[in-house]
Each structure stands twice: as structure tokens, then as C-alpha cells.
Amino acid sequence: MRKRFVGIAAVAAALVLALGLLAGCGSSGSSSAASASGSASASASESASASGSAVYRTLDDIKASGKIVIGVFSDKHPFGYVDEGGEYAGYDVELANRLAEDLGVEVEFVSTEAANRVEYLETGKVDVILANFTVTEERAQKVDFCDPYMNVALGVVSHDDNVITDLSQIGDGEVIVITGTTAETYLTENNPEIKLKKFETYANAKTAFENKEGVAWANDNTEVIAFANSAKGFTVGIEELGSLDTIAPAVSKGNTELLQWINEDMEKLGAEKFFHAAYEKTLLDVYGADYEDTLVVEPGQAK
Numbered sequence: 377m378r379k380r381f382v383g384i385a386a387v388a389a390a391l392v393l394a395l396g397l398l399a400g401c402g403s404s405g406s407s408s409a410a411s412a413s414g415s416a417s418a419s420a421s422e423s424a425s426a427s428g429s430a431v432y433r434t435l436d437d438i439k440a441s442g443k444i445v446i447g448v449f450s451d452k453h454p455f456g457y458v459d460e461g462g463e464y465a466g467y468d469v470e471l472a473n474r475l476a477e478d479l480g481v482e483v484e485f486v487s488t489e490a491a492n493r494v495e496y497l498e499t500g501k502v503d504v505i506l507a508n509f510t511v512t513e514e515r516a517q518k519v520d521f522c523d524p525y526m527n528v529a530l531g532v533v534s535h536d537d538n539v540i541t542d543l544s545q546i547g548d549g550e551v552i553v554i555t556g557t558t559a560e561t562y563l564t565e566n567n568p569e570i571k572l573k574k575f576e577t578y579a580n581a582k583t584a585f586e587n588k589e590g591v592a593w594a595n596d597n598t599e600v601i602a603f604a605n606s607a608k609g610f611t612v613g614i615e616e617l618g619s620l621d622t623i624a625p626a627v628s629k630g631n632t633e634l635l636q637w638i639n640e641d642m643e644k645l646g647a648e649k650f651f652h653a654a655y656e657k658t659l660l661d662v663y664g665a666d667y668e669d670t671l672v673v674e675p676g677q678a679k
Contacts, residue, residue: 455598532614534591581593586607
């Protein structure tokens with residue numbers, strides 16, 4: 377009986393050891409797969425913030441990997457989009473490429489939507505968000521914003537046969553907004569009586585508005601002005617709604633070294649008037665010269 381008990385115990389111990397080894401191998405395999413994927417989250421877990429609520433790669437992690445992962449829009453001309461050659465282009469993309477160049481690494485673009493910009497930083501899917509990201513107090517509680525590079529307000533575009541110049545004209549109609557944008561937040565908080573028709577992507581919102589699914593479309597004024605200038609039959613009846621805000625890059629909460637480096641680099645770019653040059657390359661045809669000094673912010677440069 378004793379021999380049988382010892383034999384059973386030995387088998388059990390062997391099974392426990394084997395399971396432990398398998399678990400260790402599985403964990404190692406997952407890490408290898410993450411590294412092979414090349415995503416920002418591959419080593420992000422090693423650089424969690426002190427609070428443990430954010431996961432990110434440090435500046436040293438990025439340099440060591442030889443690549444910075446930046447979230448941009450892929451369907452929002454002229455700020456972030458994929459051109460006919462399959463390459464990312466636009467005002468935000470100009471800055472993304474320059475940051476990577478100055479850091480001495482390659483850039484990997486990750487397409488993002490308005491609603492998942494914060495999530496992509498919180499989960500370490502990207503190192504930086506450069507997707508026409510308006511600075512707000514609510515967002516600043518979840519991510520860290522760098523210095524701004526553009527001014528923005530909300531705007532409202534409508535159809536030429538029913539131009540909306542005041543929100544009181546909306547009546548029982550619906551206003552199209554994109555989920556996760558400041559337009560959605562503003563109208564929800566300040567005009568709860570207005571019916572909102574929400575879309576996840578810029579492309580879907582644009583198509584719905586063109587098909588007259590809403591009497592108006594509220595978004596950043598830069599975006600609705602660009603839309604109205606590029607399409608016939610639409611008028612921006614409200615060019616500024618709410619307060620004047622700014623657009624800025626964002627990093628994961630607590631990623632202080634990366635934040636500081638971006639701010640220092642952007643100040644150097646400001647000294648060489650990089651953002652005016654980027655405007656003239658990507659935005660001039662859309663907005664014209666009259667908007668340039670109104671929209672462009674050169675970090676570190678006195679107004």
C-alpha cells in the first residue's frame with residue numbers, strides 16, 4: 377500500500393512539474409509572438425506607469441526597437457488619409473514622419489478612429505496619437521497631451537437648400553456626429569434636446585450626410601470647412617461653436633520622457649516654421665492662405 381501511495385505521489389508531482397513547464401513555455405511563446413508582430417504593445421507591459429493604469433513603451437524602448445508606432449486617421453483628408461499610391465499623407469502625417477526622422481527611427485502607422493484614440497494609448501497599441509486630437513480636460517485625465525500645433529473650434533455644415541446658421545434651426549432634425557469627438561460631447565452636454573445620429577467613422581458620416589440622413593453635420597470646424605470646400609451643395613453656416621481649442625499629439629499617461637522629447641523637438645520645428653510649411657503643403661489648397669495664421673500654431677513661438 378505504501379509503495380502504491382508513493383508511486384501515485386510521484387506521478388502527481390511529475391504532472392505538476394510538467395504543467396508548470398508548459399505554462400512557462402506558453403508564456404514565453406506569447407511574448408515571442410508579440411515581439412514578432414512589431415506592435416508597440418510588445419514591450420509595453422515592461423514599462424507600466426506607477427499607477428499601473430497605463431501601459432506604454434518608453435523613449436529608450438522606442439529607440440532600441442528602431443521604430444515608433446503612431447496612430448493616425450486613414451480616411452480624413454487633408455489631415456490623415458491614404459493616398460492613391462497607398463501611402464499615408466496629410467498634415468498630421470507630415471509631423472509624424474518628421475518626429476520619426478528626428479528620433480532616428482522608422483515610423484509605423486496604425487489607422488485609428490476618433491472613438492479609440494484614448495484606448496490605443498491606454499493599451500499600448502501605439503506610442504503616439506496624431507489624429508486631429510483636440511485637447512480637452514476630460515481626455516487629459518486619461519492621456520498626456522504634448523504642446524499644440526493647431527487651433528480648432530467646432531463647426532456645423534449643412535445643405536445649401538437648408539443652411540443652418542443657428543442651432544435653434546435644427547428643430548426635429550438630426551445632427552450627424554462622429555462617436556468620440558468633441559462635437560458629440562459638446563452637443564450632448566449643451567444641447568441635449570438635439571437629436572444626434574452617430575457614426576464610428578468619418579467616411580460613414582460623410583456618406584450619410586451626402587445622402588441627407590441629417591440636416592447638419594457637426595465636427596471640428598477645420599473638417600467641415602474642408603468638406604464644404606471640396607464638395608458642391610454644402611455650406612458651413614456655423615464656423616465657430618463653443619470655445620476655441622487646440623490640436624496636439626498625445627502619449628500614454630505617465631510617459632514623461634517621450635512627452636518631453638516630443639515637446640522639445642516640436643519647439644525646434646516651431647523655430648524653423650515647420651508647421652506653416654506643412655500647412656502650405658497639405659492644407660493650402662483646402663483652406664487657402666487666409667486661414668493659415670489662424671489655424672497654425674508654431675510651438676514655442678510667441679504670437
